Amino acid sequence: MNVAAAHPGFLSPTGVEIVFVLVGVATLAAAVVSVTTKQLVHAALWLVVALGGVAVEYLLLTAEFIAWVQVLIYVGSVVVLVLFGLMLTKAPIGRSPDADSGNRIAALAVAVAAAGTLVWVVVDAFRSTWIDVDGAPQGSTKVTGEILFRHWVLPFEALSVLLLAALVGAIVLSRKQSRQQPGER
Amino acid sequence: MTLTTLAVLVPLLPFLGAVGGLLLGRTAPGFARPLAVLPTATAFVLAVVVAVRQGSGPATDAATRLTPTGSVPVDLALHLDGFAVLIAVLVGLVATCVQLYSTAYLRHDPRYASYSALVSLFTAAMFLVVYTGDLMVLLVGWEIMGICSYFLVGHYWETEVARAASLKAFLVTKLGDVPFLIGVFALAADAGTFRINGILTAATHGEIAHPTVVGLLLLAGVAGKSAQFPLHTWLPDAMAGPTPVSALIHAATMVAAGIYLVARLLPVFEASTVTLAVLGVLAAVTMIGSALAALAQDDIKRVLAYSTIGQLGYMAAALAVGDRSAAVFHLVSHGAFKALLFLAAGVVIHAAGTNSLAAMSRMGDLGKRVPDAMWTMGIALAALAAIPPFSGFFSKESVLRAAEHAASGHAEGVPSAVGWLVLVAALLTAVLTAGYATRLFLLAFRGRGATAPEAHGREPAAMTVVLWVLAVPTLAFGAVALVPSLLDLPAWLDGNALAPTLVTSILGVGLAVVGILATYGAWQAAATRRGAPLGAVVTAEAAEEEPALTEAAALQTHEQVYGDVAAAQDPADPGRLLLGPLFEPASHGFRLDALYAKLFVRPVLAASGLVRFLDREVVETYVRGAGGLPRLLGALVRRTQTGNVQTYISVLLAGSVILAVLVAVGA
Amino acid sequence: MHLAYPAVLAALLFSVGLYGVLARRNAILVLMSVELMLNAVNLNLVAFDVWLRDTLHAGQALTLFVIVVAAAEIGIGLAIVLLVYRNRGSSDVDRLTDLAEHGPHDPHDPQGEGDGPSAPEEKAEAAA
Numbered sequence: 014m015n016v017a018a019a020h021p022g023f024l025s026p027t028g029v030e031i032v033f034v035l036v037g038v039a040t041l042a043a044a045v046v047s048v049t050t051k052q053l054v055h056a057a058l059w060l061v062v063a064l065g066g067v068a069v070e071y072l073l074l075t076a077e078f079i080a081w082v083q084v085l086i087y088v089g090s091v092v093v094l095v096l097f098g099l100m101l102t103k104a105p106i107g108r109s110p111d112a113d114s115g116n117r118i119a120a121l122a123v124a125v126a127a128a129g130t131l132v133w134v135v136v137d138a139f140r141s142t143w144i145d146v147d148g149a150p151q152g153s154t155k156v157t158g159e160i161l162f163r164h165w166v167l168p169f170e171a172l173s174v175l176l177l178a179a180l181v182g183a184i185v186l187s188r189k190q191s192r193q194q195p196g197e198r
Numbered sequence: 199m200t201l202t203t204l205a206v207l208v209p210l211l212p213f214l215g216a217v218g219g220l221l222l223g224r225t226a227p228g229f230a231r232p233l234a235v236l237p238t239a240t241a242f243v244l245a246v247v248v249a250v251r252q253g254s255g256p257a258t259d260a261a262t263r264l265t266p267t268g269s270v271p272v273d274l275a276l277h278l279d280g281f282a283v284l285i286a287v288l289v290g291l292v293a294t295c296v297q298l299y300s301t302a303y304l305r306h307d308p309r310y311a312s313y314s315a316l317v318s319l320f321t322a323a324m325f326l327v328v329y330t331g332d333l334m335v336l337l338v339g340w341e342i343m344g345i346c347s348y349f350l351v352g353h354y355w356e357t358e359v360a361r362a363a364s365l366k367a368f369l370v371t372k373l374g375d376v377p378f379l380i381g382v383f384a385l386a387a388d389a390g391t392f393r394i395n396g397i398l399t400a401a402t403h404g405e406i407a408h409p410t411v412v413g414l415l416l417l418a419g420v421a422g423k424s425a426q427f428p429l430h431t432w433l434p435d436a437m438a439g440p441t442p443v444s445a446l447i448h449a450a451t452m453v454a455a456g457i458y459l460v461a462r463l464l465p466v467f468e469a470s471t472v473t474l475a476v477l478g479v480l481a482a483v484t485m486i487g488s489a490l491a492a493l494a495q496d497d498i499k500r501v502l503a504y505s506t507i508g509q510l511g512y513m514a515a516a517l518a519v520g521d522r523s524a525a526v527f528h529l530v531s532h533g534a535f536k537a538l539l540f541l542a543a544g545v546v547i548h549a550a551g552t553n554s555l556a557a558m559s560r561m562g563d564l565g566k567r568v569p570d571a572m573w574t575m576g577i578a579l580a581a582l583a584a585i586p587p588f589s590g591f592f593s594k595e596s597v598l599r600a601a602e603h604a605a606s607g608h609a610e611g612v613p614s615a616v617g618w619l620v621l622v623a624a625l626l627t628a629v630l631t632a633g634y635a636t637r638l639f640l641l642a643f644r645g646r647g648a649t650a651p652e653a654h655g656r657e658p659a660a661m662t663v664v665l666w667v668l669a670v671p672t673l674a675f676g677a678v679a680l681v682p683s684l685l686d687l688p689a690w691l692d693g694n695a696l697a698p699t700l701v702t703s704i705l706g707v708g709l710a711v712v713g714i715l716a717t718y719g720a721w722q723a724a725a726t727r728r729g730a731p732l733g734a735v736v737t738a739e740a741a742e743e744e745p746a747l748t749e750a751a752a753l754q755t756h757e758q759v760y761g762d763v764a765a766a767q768d769p770a771d772p773g774r775l776l777l778g779p780l781f782e783p784a785s786h787g788f789r790l791d792a793l794y795a796k797l798f799v800r801p802v803l804a805a806s807g808l809v810r811f812l813d814r815e816v817v818e819t820y821v822r823g824a825g826g827l828p829r830l831l832g833a834l835v836r837r838t839q840t841g842n843v844q845t846y847i848s849v850l851l852a853g854s855v856i857l858a859v860l861v862a863v864g865a
Numbered sequence: 866m867h868l869a870y871p872a873v874l875a876a877l878l879f880s881v882g883l884y885g886v887l888a889r890r891n892a893i894l895v896l897m898s899v900e901l902m903l904n905a906v907n908l909n910l911v912a913f914d915v916w917l918r919d920t921l922h923a924g925q926a927l928t929l930f931v932i933v934v935a936a937a938e939i940g941i942g943l944a945i946v947l948l949v950y951r952n953r954g955s956s957d958v959d960r961l962t963d964l965a966e967h968g969p970h971d972p973h974d975p976q977g978e979g980d981g982p983s984a985p986e987e988k989a990e991a992a993a
Contacts, residue, residue: 030866037874044878044901048885053894060897067878067904074871076911079928083907086932091900091939098893098943102950113888114959116844120887123848126855128880134862135872142868144916151915152925160922161929168926172933179937186944841965843958848887 029146033073040066051112053104057095064088074144076152201251202260205276208244208286209325209339211237212293216319223311234314235297238321242290245325249283254689259331259395270386275393277331280690281526285458286328288530291671292450292537293321295664296442299541302658303442313353317446320346324451328458333382333392336459340423343452344371350447351439363438370432374422381415384408385466394462401465413466413473416459417480424456424510427484431790433507434491437499441544444499449506449540450533457513457529461522468520468611478518478616482623485511487788489630493637493773494785497553498543501638504787505582506536508627512597515620520612521600523691528597531589531675535581538574538668545571545657545665546642555641556771565643570662572643574669579639581672583632583710591707592676595698598624598706602699628706632713637772640721720772871912879905892946892956896939903935 026034040063047059064087071080150156161169215237222229252258257279263271297317304310319342326339345368352364386392388407389400400406420426425433436448447453460467460477467473485508492504509532516525547553549568550561558564565572581590601624603609604617679687680697688696698706774781783789838845878901885898907928914924950956 027866030870033866033870037870041874041877041881044881047901048881048889048894048898053891056894056897060900063878063901064904067908070871070874070908071911073866074911074915076915076925076928079907079911079925082929082932083904086936087900087904091936094939094943095893095897098896098946101947102891102893102956104891104893112890112894114842114844114890114957116842116848116959117888119848119852120844120884123852123855123887124880124884127851127883128877130855130859130862131876131879132873134858135876136869139868139872142916144866144868144871144912145918146866146915148918151918152911152922157922157925157929161926164921165926168930172930176933176937179941183940183944186941187947839965841962843961844887851883851887 029073033070036066036069036073040070049113051108051110052106053099053109053112054096054106057092057099060095061088061092064092071152073146074152075146075150077150078152078154078157081154201248201258201278202276204244204248204251205258205278205329208241208248208290209322209329211241211244211322212318212325213322216315216322219311219315219318223315227311230311230314231301234318235294235301238290238297238318239294241321241325242287242294245283245286245290248278249287252278252280252283254280261331261393270390270392272334272392273332274335275331276329277394278329281458281461281522282328284526284530284687284690285454286325288533289321289324289328289451291668292446292533293317293324295537295541295668296446298660299445299544299664300440300442302660303544304440305658309353313350313440316346316349317443320350320447320452324455327455331394333386333394333397336394337379337382340455340459341375343447343455344368344375344423347371347436347447347452350443351436353440353443354438357438359435360438363432363435367432367436370429371422374419374429376418377415378419378422381412381419384412384415388412397463398465401463401469404469406466406469409466409469410472413470414476416463416466417473417477420456420460420514421480422456423459424453424514425507426456426480426510426514427487428790430484430488430507431787431794434495434500434503434787437497437503441499441540441547444503445537445540445544448503449536453506453510454513454529454533457510457517457525460514460517461526464517464520464522467517471611471613474518474520474612475616477514478620481511481514481518482619484508485515485623485627486630489627489634490777490780490784491787492634493630493777494771494781496555496771496785498546498555498558498638498642499540499553501555501634502536502539502543505539505631505634508631509536509582511627512594512624515624516597516600518612519600519604519617519620520609521596521603521694523688523694523696524593524596524600526691527679527687527696528593531581531593531671531679534668534671534675535578535588535590538578538665538672539582541661541668542571542575542578542665545661546575548657550642555638559641559645559771561645564645568657570657570665574665574672575642576639577669578672579635581676583635583714584628584706585632585710586703586707587673587677589672589674589676589679592680592696592698594624594628595702595706596696598628598702599696599699600694602702625705625709628709629713629716632710633717633776634773636714636717637721640718640772644721646725716776717772720775724772724775868912868916871908875905875908875912877905878902878908890957890959892949892958893943895958896942896946899942900935900939903931907931 043059043062043066047056047063050056050059064083068080068083068088071077071083215233219230219233222233257277259275259277261273261275263273297314300310300314300317304313307313323339323342323346327336327343330336330339348364348368351367352360354360355364382392385397385406388405389397391397401409406412418429422429433448433453437444439448467477488504488507488511492501492508495501495504509528513525513528513532516522516528545568546558546564549571550558550564552558577588581588584591584594586592598621600609601617601621604612605614605621606617607614609617688694771781773784777784786792882898882901882903882905885901886895889895889898910924910928910931914922914928917924946956949961953961
């Protein structure tokens, strides 16, 4: 372990790295299925897997608070919202042949090109950079709480206002129109 | 107050009156009349005071320089001598009379305030021209007069005639002003100053490099302003303006500005014999041609307009023989009696309800209805025909005397041929002048036939009083001016003898009597041909309200009734008998307008048509072609606007990726 | 741990999300794909924060903020999609082409909701 830390290399991965890669592959696979499956509800469920995988990666990067927030917000509420949305828009249950638009080929080309470019650039830039994950956890709840309420209070409060505005906006938008003014629509 | 202060006040007062009139005219119409009359009248009084103080003493000069203006300095200079103060008094008298007359003539005109302000501004400009000692300042007044004339001729801009006439007056005078401006610059460049005194000194010392060119350039401007052949055609048409405007601008003052300028700069013109000869020829042609045309006009104001051109020709003739005293003498006396003629014509037009002599000659009682106008007009016409003892006789005799002097070879630097030409033309014109003056009087006041339409009411006192005021100088100025104990005009001017000589007096008066008798005979002979009433008479009730409306309506209807602005098909016209085959061309001003239209207007129109064709068909084709490619590209690009958001983002991201790759590779 | 692992994973996740945004027809699935892209960004933020040992923990704070904004965004986005669905009877992105130059559908539907077609566009651009 010490030797590996002193001279780390791709061919001698640590345990954390192995776990990271395995979870990463699972996450990626879930994401790919999520964007390609023809069953809309399944896509939402696969998204849960992918987001959960990301949460595990956060844990592995010692950012535990973020990981739990990820689970709470994304897996807990966002996906539930999405499922609600699917149901409210009467999304078909089961395989729907027209889940993908005619733009698929172009989308694939752009996505592959973007992936290639990004991976190339990232690998080229960080080929020999290592994260020290053995020290004090970078994102423990205590640390995050202190830093959030000491240095980031103002943006935090601003975001609370933003959330309130979003709440009001969502209510206004999704409210059914009253019967008194049917001519408006 | 010093003489200089007084002299400065003379142009300043009407100017301030004009500014006040323009500012207050709309908000406080009650001030329009006082603001029009009082400054002008005060300026007239001051001009008289200046004249008395200046007297026949040596010229007074004063100058101030506001700011350096480069190599040739421009001064606000004042130059007072006998010529200037005398003409200033005339301008003040006529302007005051005209302002008074206008208060009655245009009493209900909604545009009276701006009208009177423009007249005041014009008066100020004329004073400036007369008093100034600097060519540049003179030019300023010169151009202000031009623009005022344009506005005032177009006073009834609702009518086509007035619009066309104002444009024509402006363009034709500008046509002369452009060479004039170049001439002024050339003169100043040679003399090194714009001061008239400096220029005259340079001219007498022969320092003007090209006197002929400069003189001819200046003559173009003078011909335009003073309506000399071949730029005289604007003046008869300018009669479309209100009568007081015609009296002030187109008879007494503005048209005299050109003559005055030549008188001031006479040494420059005398430096070149060619210039004098050209001036003499122009004057001779102008005199005879305009007198013939005046004999054939039907519109009473156009008769007077042509007679103005002819009298200006007399002044130009006096200048051509190098006698500026005679020219200015005639200018002053002519200004008085011609203003009187025009103002009286306004009264007559109002009373008759028409401006057509043919129609007037069929009204039995016109003379009885406007006795003031008849008597004053008779006096003024006698002055015009040079019958002693009226002022016109003396001033015209001084011109004839100067011409005779030159013809006999006594005038220095003037070829005797010019003298002979001018003398013969002047004598011939004297016959014709007496002829058309008689014709005018007979047709207007000795008509026979039905009574004129129901009277438009008595003429306002302001209009008739003014006539008598002007009749005084018409009667007495000539005689008084020449008696040494009374006014001693020669001493005010150059000192040349101005009194008539026996030979020219007998010649002139004899010829005038011949003209009068011939016309009277023709009139009697034609009396039998006087048939049914002819012509239209304005009987609109609005005419009761305002004399000016009668005139505007008469002007408007003349062409409809007679088929021509100037002429009428009247077999009883004595002019027709006298002129014979010449009558038709003469009534149309010898068709000079048609000739100009053929020579200048049509080529210009053709050129503009060509330019328009090039612009519309050729240039625009290129423009359209240039627009074609972008339009094609636009149609192509528009097809990509499918409205599908995903397509847009795909393209956007593909572009981003390509850019990123390029940056990465480039780095 | 090698920094390339989280970075590459984030890049790949981002590209998968990108594909989803561009290829999916249902607007809700497009929103889901946007979430994927946001997560990829978050992963990057956390990884670099840990690598740099940032004393201010800017990366993690920003991640939290992004999560919050994403929650707000999905709420509003779903409300808009619902509204579009209610007006149009469909939430397919490629059928909301009112802004086309010569749209295949009636370009000026008097019943149309102006914000409907443009809102997903704005969302997608913000995500991109």
